[in-house]
Every structure is written in C-alpha cells, then in structure tokens.
Amino acid sequence: AQTVTQSQPEMSVQEAETVTLSCTYDTSESDYYLFWYKQPPSRQMILVIRQEAYKQQNATENRFSVNFQKAAKSFSLKISDSQLGDAAMYFCAYRSGNTPLVFGKGTRLSVIA
Amino acid sequence: SAVISQKPSRDICQRGTSLTIQCQVDSQVTMMFWYRQQPGQSLTLIATANQGSEATYESGFVIDKFPISRPNLTFSTLTVSNMSPEDSSIYLCSVLRDSGTDTQYFGPGTRLTVL
Numbered sequence: 001a002q003t004v005t006q007s008q009p010e011m012s013v014q015e016a017e018t019v020t021l022s023c024t025y026d027t028s029e030s031d032y033y034l035f036w037y038k039q040p041p042s043r044q045m046i047l048v049i050r051q052e053a054y055k056q057q058n059a060t061e062n063r064f065s066v067n068f069q070k071a072a073k074s075f076s077l078k079i080s081d082s083q084l085g086d087a088a089m090y091f092c093a094y095r096s097g098n099t100p101l102v103f104g105k106g107t108r109l110s111v112i113a
Numbered sequence: 114s115a116v117i118s119q120k121p122s123r124d125i126c127q128r129g130t131s132l133t134i135q136c137q138v139d140s141q142v143t144m145m146f147w148y149r150q151q152p153g154q155s156l157t158l159i160a161t162a163n164q165g166s167e168a169t170y171e172s173g174f175v176i177d178k179f180p181i182s183r184p185n186l187t188f189s190t191l192t193v194s195n196m197s198p199e200d201s202s203i204y205l206c207s208v209l210r211d212s213g214t215d216t217q218y219f220g221p222g223t224r225l226t227v228l
Contacts, residue, residue, distance in 0.1 A: 035216070043150075043203055045219035091155060100146045100207070101217050103155045 002027045004094050006104035013082045014112050020067075021077045021107045023092030029053075032096035034068065034075045039106075040088040048090070051075065079109075087111045115142060115208050117220035125226045126196055133192045134223045136206030141186035144209040147179070150222070151202045159204075162189040196227045 003026045013019035025034070036048040051059045051068050058066050063083075067076045079086055092104040116139035126132050136145065145162040160168040160181055168181035183189040193200050206220040 037219075043222045043224070045156075045205065045207075045222075047216055047218070050216060095217065098144065098209075100144070100158050100161060100209075101156075102158075105155045 002029075002094055002096070002102050004092050004102055004104035006092050006107050008107045009105070010108045010110070012110040012112055013079070013086075015082055015084060017082055018078060018080045019082055019109065021079075021090050021092075021109070023075045023077070023104055025073050025075065025092070025094050027073070027094065027096065029096045032094060034066075035093040035095070035101065036064070036066070036075075036077045037091045037093060037103075038086075038088045039091065045091075049077065082111050084111050084113060114216075115139060115210055115218045117206060117208060117218060119204075119206055119220040119223050121223060122221065123224040123226075125228060127228055128197055130196055131192055131194045132196065132225060133190050134204055134206075134225075136189045136191070136220055138187045138208055140210070142208040142210050143186075143215075145183060145189045146207040146209075146217075147181060147189070147191045148205045148207060148219075149202045150205060156205065159191070162191075193225065196225075198227045201225060201227045 005024045032053045034051045038046045038048050049061045063080045065078045089106045091106045093101040095101045118137045120135045147159040148156040150156050158171050159174045160170040162181050162183040164183045180192045203222045205222045
C-alpha cells in the first residue's frame with residue numbers, strides 16, 4: 001500500500017522568509033501524482049500545487065514550488081516570501097490511476113510577523 | 114475545478130442518533146469520496162461512493178455504521194449511524210471530475226460533534 005510521510009508536525013517561519021516542508025512517499029507505481037493541499041482554520045482543503053511523476057521539471061505556482069526527487073521518493077514544498085495568510089495545515093498527498101488521495105499526517109505552519 | 118457544497122456545515126448531535134450529510138456538485142463527476150478528519154488528525158478515506166451500486170468501504174469502516182448513497186453523478190449522502198462521541202469529526206466530500214490526471218477537489222466539510 002502506498003504511504004505518505006510528513007516528518008515535521010510543526011514548522012514556523014518569519015514573514016517574508018522562505019520555508020521548506022518535507023514529504024516522502026512509498027509506492028511501487030511508476031505513474032502517479034503528488035499534491036500539496038493547504039487547510040486553514042476554515043477547514044476548506046485548498047490545492048496548492050501538483051506534480052505529475054512523469055514530468056522531470058519541478059512544478060511552480062507563484063511563491064510555491066516543489067523539489068521532486070523521484071528516485072528518492074521525496075516531494076518537498078518551498079514557500080517563498082511567506083505571508084501571514086500562509087499559516088495553515090499543509091498536507092502532502094499521493095494518487096495513482098483512479099485511486100483516491102492518500103494523505104500524510106500534515107505539517108502545521110505558523111508565520112511570525 | 115468543481116464547486117462542491119455540503120449540508121449541514123456543522124451539527125451537534127446526541128449519542129445514539131444518526132445524521133445524514135449531503136454533498137452536491139455543480140457538474141457531473143466520475144468519482145465521489147467521503148473522508149473523515151478526526152480532531153487534529155489527517156484525512157482518512159471512509160469509502161468511494163459508486164453511482165447506482167453499493168459504496169466501496171475502506172478497512173475499518175462498515176456499511177451499517179456509514180451507509181452511503183449516490184443516486185446520480187452530482188449527489189451523494191453519508192449517514193453516520195448510532196453516533197458516539199468518538200464519531201466527532203469533520204466529514205469531507207471529495208470528487209474527481211475525470212479519472213487520470215484530474216485533481217481531487219473537496220467540499221467545505223461538515224463539523225460533527227456528538228455529546
């Protein structure tokens with residue numbers, strides 16, 4: 001079974017600084033998708049960024065980028081120029097084919113003004 | 114993307130009662146899922162709601178406790194039966210518009226408290 005591991009239960013970052021959230025996963029599939037979701041206190045799950053495993057280029061969405069290391073099964077999220085609104089729970093997730101998302105345990109990010 | 118609504122947004126229920134949560138999507142989707150998020154925890158898949166047939170449940174979840182319906186391609190319900198305080202959680206509906214590369218989207222969740 002596929003598993004997703006987030007080893008950082010909590011992280012903090014100064015406003016305007018950069019922070020990296022870690023994620024590793026385990027799978028025997030060669031074709032799959034990886035995601036980072038954000039869950040603010042409103043509890044709405046918001047897609048931050050996605051990566052297709054067959055793409056070597058790391059995905060980027062404005063201030064958010066990933067470092068995808070397929071051989072190492074690593075998928076970290078970098079948030080640049082952190083803003084107060086970035087404070088939330090961040091979940092790393094995996095999906096292949098028609099199977100539903102499998103989530104890591106999450107990392108709570110605090111942004112310090 | 115997909116616009117997903119859930120009703121109710123929150124509820125407080127008594128032990129032993131049942132609550133039905135509704136999930137409505139703004140357009141037809143291939144797959145619908147129900148997740149549970151216990152306080153301070155990650156999301157755990159309860160089941161995949163199948164249109165016109167019985168839902169597919171994950172290990173640890175059974176139909177008698179969490180009956181699910183999906184009468185069409187835009188609507189599903191999850192019932193939490195014979196509730197206990199341990200059922201206090203956020204319940205989230207999630208959809209895939211198409212299989213393959215499509216992103217999985219989430220409803221706003223239903224916060225359930227069982228006294």
